[in-house]
Amino acid sequence: MGNGMNKVLSGLYVGNYRDSKDPVQLDRHRITHILSIHDAARRLHSDKHYLCIMASDSPEQNLTQYFSLCNDFIHAARLRDGHVLIHCLAGMSRSVTVAVAYIMSVTPLTWREALKVVRAGRAVANPNLGFQRQLQDFETYKLVEERRRIKERYPSLALSDRDLAECRVMLASYQTMLNQKTICEGKCAMGRQCPTGVCRTGSKRQPRTRRPSTAASSLESSPVGMRRSPSTLSTTSTASGYRPRSSPAGLYSYTGATSRPTRSASGMSMTRMTDPIGGGTAMAVGGTEYSRRRAASAPATPALSPATSPPGSPHRNTTHRKGGCA
Template structure:
């Protein structure tokens, strides 16, 4: 996770949040477009094209609703010769899921084969179970329509043959890496040492000591005591994009139709001044732009209720001299 971004296909990279902030690394790989997909996605570099997707790393998070929009952004950038970085926080789950969905959409691979392709380039790729289920459902019900839509919208075949050939070579490399235990398919047995550190270890190997215990003290001999397990961390709540002081949160997204007819709403911010009026631009603007994607209606977090202002006990009035 901390070794920098990884190349998956020509023009397609996957990394973490630290990689997205590293200007030197972005220049080294000539990154021109960035897909930021996490709880507080925002634009960090003014000279890059951004697609900001607000989504949590939770199995209940509906990530498949953003697949068509991400596919448009990534594919259009690669057709123009750009390099795209997809990143979340750790570069393991959300960003990998979006990369797998894109590879499925532009090649003939299924979701399992596309995940193997990503793991060859990035060994720590490991989407959560909810995202794996969404990839499976996307393949079963919507993949054929998405492939047809991309071919109609982007009739260029510049990447078709090269992507297909590259994916087949990576699948062959995947089998060799599995045999040499350089990467893992995420299915190591409990207690077995994973070569990449992806798989979980057996809970029996964990030792939990009670509060106040000291080294050298022997455990109690009477009765059976079970280890104390820490409570699970609740899933992170979605946070909305930073809102303007003059507009309510419900009017942040532009009501004009975007580049794709999806239920999610997005706002496109141009590089003009802060007082410029928002406008709808084509899919690939010439100037660096930011797309912020919000959740569908019904899934956005509820705004906290404002507390009434406290009335001061005394009022002081100043007289002019």
């Protein structure tokens, strides 16, 4: 993109915005007409003929509507021995799409062959997928009519034979570069270095590798006070039928106690409580020094005893005598 404008046919060049501002390049290639197509297209040189088209580099942007206008501007200039520069911002997508549409319209080439011609002259040419679909639709539905229109409006055949001969040379050059792997068709695999820089390469960020589970290793190698994985307490919790719940306050496992311990602040200690009546134990992983002392000094959860029946009504005599009522 920074090597200057590139010639794709006699009198036809494709470049970027910087090239369009460079008077040295414009004079060297004898540019007389500039077709500027980007978001802020405007006239920069008073001594050049301009066609400015406001268009974004978006797949939803409709460029087909401008093809006939651009073809007239380019073809009329070339028939008068003018030299045309087509440029956008990067010289990769919008300007290339216009150049491909023009080559299709003045030669028998398909859109894929016309794109190869442009790529042979400008290796970074790579229209976005939306523009490629528009070129394909243009070839399918409108190209025949556009070729007929150009022949009726510009009956001169001064460029026909020369353009076709140059296109054949460019196609052969493209195939040679493709065999030598100095150019690509935009299909380089991820992580592979694209020879022309138009393909998407692997990201600099390396994919994050999944670490194997450390539950078993932490159970064997970590101290008792450092075991924080839920799997280290799963055997006891499974026996009681209650799954441990993890939270910012810590991890809990219950083995018989019917009530959960109070959630404590996060920490790295383990407190074990034993119920002398019910026989259950509770372990709390995590907690501050205050919470540990409080847990140790708190009375154990009392065992649940069967509920007793309420006393009978004072107005009812619950004592029965043998033989009947009193």
